[in-house]
Amino acid sequence: MRSAATTTTEPLELERDHAHHLLREMLRIRRFEEKAAELYSLGKIRGFLHLYIGEEAVAVGAMQCLTPDDAIVATYRDHGQALARGLDAGSLMAEMFGKTSGCSRGRGGSMHFFAASQRFYGGYAIVAGGLPIAGGLALADSMQGRKRVTACFFGDGAVVEGEFHETLNLAALWRLPVLFLCENNLYAMGTAIERALARTDVAARAESYGVPAEAVDGMNVVAVEQAVRRAADAVRRGEGPHLVELKTYRFRAHSMADPDLYRTKEEIEQWKTRDPILLFIERLKTAELLDDAELERLERTVAAELDEAVAFAEAGSWEPVEDLTTDVYAEPAP
């Protein structure tokens, strides 16, 4: 059994508002995902649905370190990344319903959230396929002298793909402002990391390309934020690409189609004792940064937003079949 990361016992040094913000963002993702699973069972959402439950601290912690000018490249498990980036929950729910009010006009579904206005360059469902794109976004910034960061999310499965190695090498060679964020949840679908990686230390792989890297407890939102901020600041200062390995765990199966036969119940239960949200709540209460009434208020706000999101998705319309072939190509300017 692979063991959960060690529990953090350091005292919290957090502003109350920021602490509540982090908690609210994680709760938004958790409740959104629970609702998505329910709507999937009802047939409102179809196709593949990959839930982020258990990994909320990763997206939320990381996103605190990015500005609206920075770019995001996400994965097919993109709900958490999109919500934390600030994409409207209704537009995400509508996307999964396949409605034109969705963030990708219903064309992409759960795995392919896009939002040009928020520089959210999409969820990529070919593992490691987003890395070269991130390299190119960063190359454009670098050539145009813009002090922006491109944050590129990918999982542990990606680090054995050629595109990971090609892009890390290229980014290091050209000192591209890419922040590589490896969500290491220990499984590439059903294949455990030690069955896939001859050397399981992702950060060490990055170092071998001259990309400074740090591994961090991905179940601890504060630790994630601190580590990603160190890396993001260095990238922004022009110190070239950096990688943060976020050690995390998904509590749900790979997708709704996965019977989850490749790991033990005990392992999952052990990791659930490290639930990033419950742990954070506990720490906030201990530090007297949160009380029950405040938590209840947060939950109510989150629930209200979610109700609105579902109503928005329900109210949306389907793209007319006559529009099937629009946007295969962009029209040249006249």
Next chain:
Amino acid sequence: MTATTYREAVRAGLREALTSDERVFLMGEDVGRYGGAFAVSMGLLEEFGPERVRDTPLCESAFVGAGIGAALAGMRPIVEVMTINFSLLALDQVVNNAATIRYMSGGQFEIPLVVRMATGGGRQLAAQHAHSLEAWYAHVPGIKSVAPATVGDARGMLLAALEDPNPVFIFEHATLYPLEGELDEAAAVDIERAAVRREGADVTLVTYGGSLWKCLEAAEQLAAEGVEAEVIDLRVLRPLDLDAVLASVARTHRAVIVDEGWRTGSLAGEVSAQIMERGFDSLDWPVQRVCSAEVPVPYPKHLEDAALPSVERDVATVRETLG
């Protein structure tokens, strides 16, 4: 009009683009210090510097994908892939990203990317440098594919591709680089329509890329026998422009398609099907195809010659259609 070569015409296009638009840059393996595997970009590094004439490591997927990303962020990248066989290493980025991002994002993005690569056989480079896989690219909606066969198109289609807001793949037949011709720098060139390269009333030869010149030579030989062949250069492989072909077949009633790709699943098959679907009543003879033999390209000259379409096979096939 200036006397030039195909290679120099591509270089002229690159130079014009780099000069007129600072968002344009060229990247690929050995495009800079080496001058390009086919010497196309010779001298451009000295002229425009290493930022804009950018040597890449050998990582087709990463640098083609970086081209997509840079285009998404407002640049006008020209990516050179050394040969079409090597481009297979980047097919994930081409098919899964370049061709899909606009559609699956609901039209939020443009990808003004140009990818150039050498294609085709005839230089005894055997089975990993000489294939014609343009049909694979032309199969994919979301990207455009073009095959400049003349000196004018070598320069002009590159510039037109850069004006296009979509990913455009340019296939340059490797035997064409030394081709000499007259370049009219004032001529506007489109990437939409097929072109009639020789007029004739008896049979229509449909082709593209390196095979154009074999077809024109075949037409000369046929003319000596009193057979006037019309030669149509498809130029654009997606979206295919069949109007010129159908108009020609309506007059000649016979069509022979010459395509250096393998016959099975070829562009020639697509053109043939469209003639059948849209011009069946015009035909006096079944549409014929001259394609590459269904073998990996062999090394020895006599076998390679036998594998690729040739003037002799073009002429013989036309004779058959005349009954």
